[in-house]
Amino acid sequence: MEKRASVGDRSGRAKLAIALLAVLLVLTMLFSLTSGASDASALAVVRDWLFPSMSDGSALSARDRIIVYDIRLPRVVLGVLIGAALAVSGAVMQGLFRNPLADPGLVGVSSGAGLGAIVVIVLGGTFLGPVLALFGIYTLPLAAFSGGLATTLILYRVATRRGQTSIATMLLAGIALGAMASAFSGIMVYLADDRQLRDLTFWGLGSLAGATWTKIAAAGPIIALAIIVSPFLARGLNALALGEAAAHHLGIPVQRFKNVAIVSVAAATGASVAVSGGIGFVGIVVPHLLRLLIGPDNRYLLPASALLGASMLLLADAVSRTIVAPAELPIGIITAAVGGPFFLWILLRKRGVLDL
């Protein structure tokens, strides 16, 4: 028999939660694959996937197959990648800043990444042409990554003094950086032509619509890399919860660790913003809920965040596709409508503790 877990040790509960979240994600993916205008059933999709050669009456029609494999599947894959990236980068950033309110969307990193992407979209046809030719489909994610990285570095420099991050300074600096990025983005919008303008409006609200295998090929590797790196950050982030000096005493090479964490946050955020625009609040809602459930140990928090973030974004996407069908609501509206009140709730619960 398993030895009784010691009091205060939530690792058993956390492992169970991760297993359940993995099941939830599989179910959500199946649900997303099979819900929509076409009536291809979940059973048929699974059967077709497992036994593609079988052709009895229940097999997918050619039309359904196109819908499932070329329209819904890329959208589901993109949703999983983006949801996981947003939730993990939120959790990593919160650990890095030692602050439960740090989130790439709230502190201007997404805006910075957005500016990088907008510059490429608008100026891509002009003097940036050679850059576009050189990096191909990776231009947009790389530009967004650069914008996000620059913003994160500035933010860290401004808000952190001697290893201590001031919550107030961080949020205010985030507002300032976000405003600057918006101002430059505004100038770019002013320069844009009609076609670019349509792209920008649609993309600025955040959406998974228009997911293609090309977009996945462009952003997927960067996001996947950032998510694969995240478990290796867990111990360092745990140590950092005690403060930078204590992390150093525990044997963490603090400066190098922070550099890796910052680059991975910027990479995940940048790549997400590049393909799906600014989808807010996933990075703050998901890790916060999970901390209540399984505690703040990053060894479990990071994988659990990836799983729950992916599930939540797929569900939000399902709502965005169906609530005003046959039209579609940008997913950023859904996450903001849910995340905004949630954020206020966190503030109400914590305002005594946070000392803003």
Place this chain on the structure above:
Amino acid sequence: MIEATGISVSIGSKRIVSDVDFEMRPGEIAAIVGPNGSGKTTFLKALSGDLPYTGRVAINNRDIAGLKPWETASMRAVLPQATALSFPFTVHEVVKLGLMSGRSGALAGEERNLPERALARVDLDGFAGRFYQELSGGEQQRVQLARVLCQVWAPVLEGKPRYLFLDEPISSLDIKHQLTIMDIARDFARRGGGVVAILHDLNLTAMYADRIYVMHRGRLAAAGSPRDVLKDDLISKVFECDLKVGALPAGNAPFVLPQSVAL
């Protein structure tokens, strides 16, 4: 053995620590005393490798400047003055962070319940499931000591002594737990480790320390055994108040009695 030679630390243009020499053999408790702002914590931070310093710090004959962070972490653990956590960790989870370097020196199987044993040592039985943020300052300090103990559970590992650096470990504690903590330090030293502690209570210092380093305005004012260092004129001058040193009948151990200005 810990050897520090010619340690100076400047923060900005201000010199906080000037040319301090320090030496500690395994089996000893070395106390650092001195008035507020005399550079005690800054000196300990230099020993811990937290601050840029000039001079040389060697632990077990190895210059810490050339060691990887995890190599240093396997030889010494550091208890800071106070630690605030920004996330809701349980006491058990905080203590377990001490096992991160994976070289606590616990026996196989022992490591599994090391957090519980460390908590029992600091008299926090039954606290494992509590949230750290909800504890009192003194309780938090003892939780941190339990974490630090986990990191260097065995005072000697593979024939090499290990060290505890304690920055005011008992300042926020009641008298019973001051003694509990100092007994833990003494036990750690008697079993072959070494302890450096910044202390304010001169009487407990006299009781427990093998060597006392007195700091004054960033410099070493005196160093030696309690009986050599605790002299009326020296400590009165350093602490800038009238202090009388007496001797207890039992064992002739010195004690320090403050003389009120009004008397």
